[in-house]
Amino acid sequence: MNLSQVETFLSIVRLGSLSKAANHLYVSQSTISQRLNNIEKEYSVILLEREKGVKSVSLTNEGERFYQIALKYESLLLEAKNLKSMSTEATITIGAVDSVHNYILNTIYPLISQQNSHIRIAIHTHQSNEIYSLIDRREIDIGFSLQDRILRNVKVSLLFEEQMVMIRSKVNDFTDRIIPNNELIPENQLYINWGIDYHIWHEKHWGPPTNTYIQIDTAKMLLEFLSKGEYWAVVPVSIARNFHKQGWIDVCLLEDPPPFRNCYQVEREGLNIHAQQVSEFIFQSKTRIEQIVRPWENQIGY
Template identity: 40%
Template sequence: MNIDDIQAFLAIVANQSLTKAAEFLHLSQSSVSHRLKNLERELGLVLVERRKGLKTITLTPAGEDFIQVAEKWMHLLLETQSLKSRTSLSLAIGSVDSVSTYLLPNVYQKIISQHPAMRLHIYTKNSTELYDLLEQRTIDIAFVLQERLIKNIELSPFFAEPMVVLRLALPEHQAVQYIHPEQLNPSDELYHEWFPTYQIWHSKWWDPLKPPHIQVSNGPMVLPLLRTAHQWAIVPLSIAQSAAATSKYTIQKLTDPPPDRICYKLTHKMAKSSTKEALAIFEAFAAELYTQFDYLNQIKHR
């Protein structure tokens, strides 16, 4: 089948008229009619009923059935053609929101600056969704907060970072560098369940049967909600430092802190050959995070 003939048929269907289809395609009506006849001849089917005096076209049953086939064929053809125009370096990166927003932007920027021909596709999802996307080969690398063992996925700890208390930058808070969990009123907490071991630590200090007044499903959401002097939230240091840089918030360290938050790097064990070079470039720049953020602890793969 010829792409021009398929386009003519779909234009006729969309516009319900040979005349309007010709205008849409910037062709003469006779050219559109000729392409339709070519398609019908190749298929051995009559797709459009031809009756004199009708301003709108009517599809035959075969024509109605062929619409879906034509749309799929056109989609596959465009996908095939797009392969020719794609750069040789392309990488699909998935990450949980807090890592993508507060740690990876500089990595993205350096790649764009030093490898302008390299294309990045960035996905922000939760950890469970990222495992699924990597299994489906939709993404090439992912950064998650959950450790799962899956047959075709290579998992390795990427970094660990401390958890700290974040509060409004008021003099009484700025004067306190370290704080004990017992000094924090749970009724004033903005709570997010960061990871399982964090939840265990949290339950040690505050009654798990008394839910917090405000609980968020997305960690960074605590920032716009942190508005009063009594409120507090425990967040990863990367989020806390970014927030403190605005001068609106201050950081307090815990004398009995929760476990560090661990971020895991995922790649597919059967990485596509077309992405191996791009992966190597990305991982080289990502390794510089340990220098840029000196509080990140590099974890050796077990």
């Protein structure tokens, strides 16, 4: 397989006929047919359905698979051609849980782009337990996980720890900010799994999560429920503060508080220079992050 063959096959599929591919590539239709036949002969496959009177292209099963291979081949060629520009520009992939992306690092990401114009960032949401395997497989460059693990050639640093508080719809003349755990009605709980330590604490007061009526996996889903009933939830203070600014929830401390949640910055040792710049920038932003996750008791009435 060579470049002209791949280019020919992709043109046939994209344009829908051999004649249009010939016009597009400025060659004769017989040349197009010969290139297609050479591919089929080389790999002992039939790539196109050939029916008399049918002008449009239809791929066989082998043709569908070869199409995916041809796309990868084309992508690799483009990447090779762009090596020079890629030496001065880079895309750094960052993976984290939803709540860290949307309520803590969302103010940091724009600053990365502003101060490092040669670096593009790709932001992906993953579960905490996925972050380490993605780092190990080099599918992401930098990860933020709520779990601490030890892996060979992987660097793990505590980025921040964060208080957990209870939130509920706003109550008129609400004054009590420390509530006994046993006053909360389990049936009204909106449960989010904040990790093993939180799970153990939760089970002590309300039993296993299977006893809860509503379990969700993103903080944004809380908004719909909290506005429509006497629901309550335990969330990190960064989320509580974000919701509280909107003016319709109360933030409460619990008599037996949940354990703080920890967030770890995870990366492979020996990062390339661009990923290292992003990593250092985020870690040096700890003062800004600590302001976002500052404890609620220090800001009563905020």
